[in-house]
Amino acid sequence: MASALPMKTPICLVENRNEELTVNQQALAILSSITKPVVVVAIVGLYRTGKSYLMNRLAGNNRGFSLGSTVQSHTKGIWMWCVNHPHKPDHVLVLLDTEGLGDVEKGDSKNDSWIFALAILLSSTxxxxxxxxxxxxxxxxxxxxxxxxxxxxVKSSPNADGEEDSAEFVGFFPDFVWAVRDFTLTLELDGRPITPDEYLENALKLSKGKNPKVQMANLPRECIRKFFPKRKCFTFDRPTNDKSILAHLEDVHESQLESAFKQQADNFCSYIFSNAKAKSLNGGIKVNGTRLGKLLESYVKTISSGDIPCLENAVLALAQTENSAAVQKASNHYVEQMNLKVDLPTETLQDLLNLHTICEKEAISIFLKYSFKDETHAFQKELVQILEKKKNEFICQNEEESTQYCQAKLKYFTETLMEAISQGTFSIPGGYKLYRKEREKIIKNYHEVPRKGVKAEEVLQRFLQSLAMTEESILQTDQALSEQEKALEVEQVKREAAEKEKKLLEQEQMEMQQKMEAQKRSYEENISQLKKKMEEDRIQILEKQEMIMNHNLKEQKRLMEEGFHKKAEEMKRQMEILQKKIKNAEKTKHSWLHSFLDSIGNVLIHLPGAGKYLGLGVKSLGNLGK
Known part of the structure; x- marks a missing residue:
């Protein structure tokens, strides 16, 4: 966590000057430094209604957000206060206090609407x-x-009928809390006591009648019921009847406030701390401060351009940035861990590939943790390509270091032999046996050297081949050997060379097999982790869809009970459309998945025979999404 937390005082996040909304870069830097999930609580309402006092209580302070004590609206734009969450140590509580709505001093009320919309877009409560x-x-x-x-x-393109489906807003919108201040009524309905929640729901009942005034009055009720399935209401008594105290609540000790108000404020804070959820995007994608900052920039930029913020476009743009960063983070981790774990040269290729498997698994896990909405798997495919390239670079580096090390050792061991050859030491009767003795001594010393790496045999074989003509010359000039003995020696040398060539070929084939098996493991690891993430995403999406469907069913039932049969039928139609969209999304997911299986296979299949192994993988895993 960045040193900006805990923040001692709030800071303006979105400035509202001259009817223009701009993001304060200092505040954005603080927000963007937060890597933990954020619980975002935004408060809106008419100016001079005590919004800031409640937010200060949530921050655990009397002072902070400007309360103001005059008829002027003090908070301009949106102010932010990031504090450590009191109940969830792995989360950060982001409090957003907005300027008062309906300020008569403002010439243009359009910004009120945008402030309200931004509070909705950014908050989780x-x-x-x-x-x-x-x-x-x-x-x-x-x-x-x-x-x-x-x-x-919600969507970049409208529905078939050209209209935005308002039912889809439910999947994006925050939980709703109505705080009623200076409440003096008795909570009763038809002679029985009711809760604040029941009071809210009763107030949201629709009125019958086709009169335009009635329909206009019903509109905000309908919207609240449509957009906010989770609703909560708190009523607050007047903090005190002393006007002088009301004007300076930030300086007032709690003992000077009405006990009922203190209890109500405590209940409100307790509810927020326990029930306000982390900000998430559609599909259960957790939002941290970094992501929230990028979304905010996107929204304000769109508003400033005169366009309308599109949730789908904003999320997709965020996904592009985040997924590119996730690829980079994952590949960097792979390289760092390989450099830490691999001590080049490794004794065998399999030793290197075993470490590669461990590091690759971690890299894939990191990518899937930080990426989201990679629905065509383009970014995961990019990671596969990068990791394959990095693996091959480590293999090449491993071979180069082994080659250089082995060549250096042979050069050291053969200095005396090469000097003797140049001086004609072996050009005497019996010189061939003397040469062979020195040669075997060199080979023995070479074999005793530890950690020569994967090119040990190849380097030795190439070295011995380089001596073949010299060896033949020494043999032919050795007058102590008969022609028959020389012929036998030549045959022996050929057999030894053939055996070593065979051994090298077997090693190459074994290494080829190991590389293919490593690629097969890579393929299966990608699919295994992707399958796990897709299942987690599927469960979250189903939970969200079930929530929306249950909400729509309840609303449909309520409309029927209230006598609004046409509206209930419309709600039923929306549910049918939603179910159809869910089915279409599943089909699209399957086609994307099979496309990914093909593309990742193409990335990995570039060695002779690799297709045989990966083909089996595709066949067995190809029904993954079914």
Missing amino acids: FVYNSMSTINHQALEQMQYVTELTELIK
């Missing part, structure tokens, strides 16, 4: 703060939620 009651006026002030489908696109 969205808090709407209002005063007194959830009545018709309070719901009218939630007009911003009705504009979301005009301000945010």
Whole structure:
């Protein structure tokens, strides 16, 4: 974690100046340094409704976000405070306080809508703060939620009918909390006590009638019910009746506040700490500060250009960047670990390949951990190619170091022999036996040298071949040997050379087999880890889809109970469309998977006979996605 945490005070994240939204680069750097998953809580509401006080409580401080004590809105843009999560040490709590909505001093209310939309896009829990009651006026002030489908696109291309499917927003939107401040009503309905949650749900009931005013009043209710399946409500008493204290809450000791308000504030904080989930993208992709910062930049850039943020495009752009970085991170890890683990030259090729298998497995795991939405597996294929290239580079380096080391040792051992040959020491009767004795001594010394590596036999054989003509000359000039003995010696030398050539060929074939088996292991490791990740992703996607379907079923049932049969039928139609999309997505996934199996096979199959082994792998693993 970067030294920027814990932050002592909030910082402006999105500046709102002259009706222009810009990202504060200093704040972005702090956010981008957070590598842990983030729980993002954003609060919005009309100005002067006490939003900042609740956020300061979540940060564990009285001071921090500007409370203000006048009729002016103090918070401009979006302010951020990143603190260590009190209940989840492996997460960071990112608090976002937004400027007050409906500030009469602002000439253009369009930025209110964008601030509201950004709070939705960035948060995992969205808090709407209002005063007194959830009545018709309070719901009218939630007009911003009705504009979301005009301000945010889920898909880059519309549905067949040219309209955005609002049901898809559910998969992207945060949990919803309505905080009602200075609440003075009694929580009762039809003479029985009710909870704040029941109070909210009752307020979200649709009114009957075709009057345009009724339909307009129903619109924010419908949107909240559609977009936010998980809803929670908190009611707060007035902190104190002393106006002088209200004006300076950040300086007030808790003992000066009403006990009921303190308990309600504690309950609110406890709920957020325990229930606010980590920010995630569709498909269960966890978001850390780095990813959140990149998404924010993408959204603000799009808004500034006058376009509408598209969730699909933003996520795909993030995936491109993240997946490229994941490939780099994985390949760097492979090289670092190979350099640490491999002591060149290795005694055998298999020793090197065994270490390669370990490092490759770790690299694939790292890639799959940090990558997401690599649906065509293009980035994993790129990693396969890089690791194959890096492996071959290590093999070549291993062979070069072995060759150089062996050549150096032979040069050292043969200095005396070469000097004797040049001086004609063996050009005497009996010189051939003397030469053979020296030759065998050199071979013995050479064999006793440890860690010569994979080229030991080849270097020795090439060296002996280089002496063949000299050896033949010494043999022919040795007058102590008969012609028959010379002929027998020549045959013996040929047999030895043939045996060594055979041994070298067998070694080459064995190494070829080991390389092919290593490639087969590489193929199977990629598929094995991919299968595991795809299954994890599938479970998360199914859970999300089940949540959306259950939410739609409940909403359909509720609409039927409230007498809105046409709306219930529309909800049913949306569920059928969603189920169809799920099936189509599964088919697409299968085609991508088989394409990946083919492409990864093509990357690895470039050695004679490799196809035989990998072909079996494709055949046995080709039904992976079925």
